[in-house]
């Protein structure tokens with residue numbers, strides 16, 4: 158079954174707790190938390206304080222997507238705040254292997270993220286170490302953007318890499334996911350779908366989650 162990770166970037170921050178409860182009750186599998194620093198991406202969002210505040214409100218794993226420069230400096234704070242999965246952009250990590258190990262040594266799952274223009278080759282030498290590969294299907298920084306279809310062949314490439322390793326590694330897609338694009342992602346080999354505007358832009362969050370989830 159495909160896992161759905163609603164992105165709270167599109168939630169109403171004045172009633173964040175309620176918006177998280179609604180998607181948990183609607184069948185979400187992870188809560189996706191978009192962390193932006195105004196440097197790696199041109200937007201500023203959530204820090205460890207907010208992760209700490211939402212941690213007691215849900216039993217779901219907190220899937221923390223770090224879109225920040227120098228993530229090594231902040232990873233311990235996000236772990237302390239209650240993150241379950243921490244994903245870092247390969248474009249922001251000159252010492253990717255070290256960063257992945259740091260995340261794992263702190264006792265949480267480690268993910269690596271590729272921007273649309275970044276080739277899959279960049280993660281070939283860390284694939285055995287990671288729990289998750291996240292492929293961006295928009296240029297990171299904002300919710301509500303259109304899905305970039307040219308990323309789909311990369312999903313297939315990552316699936317082949319993961320199958321060759323023979324380990325359980327999530328293949329997650331983030332950006333412009335809706336019921337139509339979700340189908341393409343799952344067909345290409347993804348098993349976790351992030352969706353912000355396609356869930357929080359709808360009144361009925363349960364129905365939105367069900368319509369995005371695809372079974373194979």
Ligand SMILES: O=C(CO)[C@H](O)[C@H](O)COP(=O)(O)O
Pocket residue numbers: 164166167189191222224295296297298299300301302331332333334351352353354355
């Ligand atoms: O990482 C992100 C943006 O950088 C978000 O997770 C993503 O954009 C989700 O929003 P939407 O589903 O509306 O595209």
Ligand SMILES: [Co+2]
Pocket residue numbers: 164189190191222331351
């Ligand atoms: Co994200």
